[in-house]
Amino acid sequence: MKEASMSFSSSICVVDDDIASREAIVGLIRAAGWNAEAFESAQHYLSRRTARAPGCLILDVDMPELSGLALQQQLAEAQVDVPIIFVTGHGNIRMSVQAIKAGAVEFFTKPFDPDALLNAVEHVLAEREGRATAQRRSDVAPASTHGMVGRSARLQDMQRRIATVATTDSTVLIQGETGTGKELIARAIHEQSGRRKGPFVKVNCAAIPASLLESELMGHERGAFTGALTRRIGRFEQAHEGTIFLDEIGEMALDLQPKLLRLLQEREFERLGSPTTVRCDVRVVAATNRDLKAMTAARTFREDLYYRLSVFPLAVPSLRERKEDVPLLVSHFARQFATRMGKDMPHVDDATMERLVRYEWPGNVRELQNVIERAVILSEGPELAIEHDLGDEPGPSSGAPPRSDELAEHTRAHILKVLEAADWVIAGPSGAAARLGMKRSTLLFRMRKLGIERPSARRSH
Numbered sequence: 001m002k003e004a005s006m007s008f009s010s011s012i013c014v015v016d017d018d019i020a021s022r023e024a025i026v027g028l029i030r031a032a033g034w035n036a037e038a039f040e041s042a043q044h045y046l047s048r049r050t051a052r053a054p055g056c057l058i059l060d061v062d063m064p065e066l067s068g069l070a071l072q073q074q075l076a077e078a079q080v081d082v083p084i085i086f087v088t089g090h091g092n093i094r095m096s097v098q099a100i101k102a103g104a105v106e107f108f109t110k111p112f113d114p115d116a117l118l119n120a121v122e123h124v125l126a127e128r129e130g131r132a133t134a135q136r137r138s139d140v141a142p143a144s145t146h147g148m149v150g151r152s153a154r155l156q157d158m159q160r161r162i163a164t165v166a167t168t169d170s171t172v173l174i175q176g177e178t179g180t181g182k183e184l185i186a187r188a189i190h191e192q193s194g195r196r197k198g199p200f201v202k203v204n205c206a207a208i209p210a211s212l213l214e215s216e217l218m219g220h221e222r223g224a225f226t227g228a229l230t231r232r233i234g235r236f237e238q239a240h241e242g243t244i245f246l247d248e249i250g251e252m253a254l255d256l257q258p259k260l261l262r263l264l265q266e267r268e269f270e271r272l273g274s275p276t277t278v279r280c281d282v283r284v285v286a287a288t289n290r291d292l293k294a295m296t297a298a299r300t301f302r303e304d305l306y307y308r309l310s311v312f313p314l315a316v317p318s319l320r321e322r323k324e325d326v327p328l329l330v331s332h333f334a335r336q337f338a339t340r341m342g343k344d345m346p347h348v349d350d351a352t353m354e355r356l357v358r359y360e361w362p363g364n365v366r367e368l369q370n371v372i373e374r375a376v377i378l379s380e381g382p383e384l385a386i387e388h389d390l391g392d393e394p395g396p397s398s399g400a401p402p403r404s405d406e407l408a409e410h411t412r413a414h415i416l417k418v419l420e421a422a423d424w425v426i427a428g429p430s431g432a433a434a435r436l437g438m439k440r441s442t443l444l445f446r447m448r449k450l451g452i453e454r455p456s457a458r459r460s461h
Contacts, residue, residue: 011035012121015045015068016060016087021110025058025087025117031429032118033373034125034340042066046074053082056124058117061088072104083124087112107199109238115439116202119183123147126336146188148181149332150325154317158185165312166192171264173249173309174287176316178442179366182287183247185316190243195283198242203235206251206441214256218263220272234271236263239282249309250290250301257302264308284309289442319361319368326357329365333372334384341376346384359390362411363436370434412450415443424454 016022029036039045061068089110219234295301422432
């Protein structure tokens with residue numbers, strides 16, 4: 001891969017003395033399309049011949065001779081500008097707070113969620129590329145605040161609401177469709193808050209089995225259950241003096257909801273297998289693409305928890321509700337991916353831009369981002385090559401919002417078309433989920449909701 005021409009390298013350096021962990025992280029990074037360099041120790045990293053700082057440094061905390069925290073301190077003293085993401089197999093609240101206060105971007109405890117690590121890397125690189133682009137081409141840089149690109153009235157109103165609530169410690173419930181940028185909003189709230197020097201801890205409630213979620217959130221003691229061989233610090237303790245982001249909160253099992261309610265009310269809990277009450281100082285931001293109010297009426301979500309979470313609700317507009325931002329987003333992503341791939345910024349002709357604006361984007365900004373990334377990969381000349389089948393359906397006329405049944409049918413038809421193009425393969429880099437810019441779990445949920453079933457011929461394989 002070709003390095004971008006900027007003041008820092010486009011590669012990601014992974015420093016971990018555990019060979020299995022190091023190779024797994026490097027493989028994950030490369031599979032996502034980035035360059036990755038592996039180092040078995042902090043000293044090995046310091047012996048790099050290039051003077052250019054990497055785009056991101058993924059660093060194990062506990063290493064012999066020179067620890068990750070000591071390496072972080074050396075780089076800071078040498079005024080080396082490199083964002084650091086820590087990973088460790090022996091995390092505790094003091095260590096994570098120490099790392100974050102020293103300037104680390106994120107702190108993950110092994111085993112970690114691969115999607116969460118990739119999201120953190122994407123966030124870091126986007127910010128660095130954005131700063132470099134702003135220095136070189138400030139006259140053409142799109143309006144962007146904390147990664148949210150656009151100048152539409154809907155987006156500006158939401159940004160004002162984010163700024164208003166960020167300075168408080170109130171619980172925030174972010175509601176919006178898949179791909180609208182709910183995690184970006186949660187990070188923006190954290191970064192504008194008084195807790196910005198503390199950790200930002202993300203938990204995907206849909207990605208963790210219900211039987212393990214309580215242990216994940218609140219931790220457990222050794223011997224608390226079969227397989228609990230060591231004490232585990234839960235995510236709420238890891239987020240002490242910072243923010244915890246509970247993504248896809250609508251997927252949380254009913255039997256765990258009272259414990260979360262108590263934690264929100266009293267800011268205390270017990271680890272599994274321990275009678276000792278743990279106090280935590282944490283700000284909670286939750287997000288969902290579900291209608292929680294309807295779920296409370298159906299008794300699939302606790303009403304008291306819903307009202308405790310929705311102290312300050314934030315409704316995220318879909319991309320079809322702010323189409324005037326599409327050209328800015330197209331330019332932003334085209335520039336971002338061209339820089340990463342070492343290509344010239346491709347030109348977007350008027351016909352292509354009109355096509356992109358007219359499309360309804362059921363996968364929202366994430367789908368647009370994936371379409372532009374593929375287009376930049378495929379572009380061999382100066383023009384952006386859009387090969388992804390957008391359907392070319394015109395949007396609703398006269399600015400009137402589409403009826404829910406029309407929108408559902410449109411979404412169903414589009415998902416079916418992508419599934420068929422992917423030969424009904426859902427996961428993987430070429431699967432339907434990746435083409436739609438959705439997570440696998442989100443696509444499966446939408447398929448169930450829209451009554452989409454795999455053909456029987458496929459089901460048997």
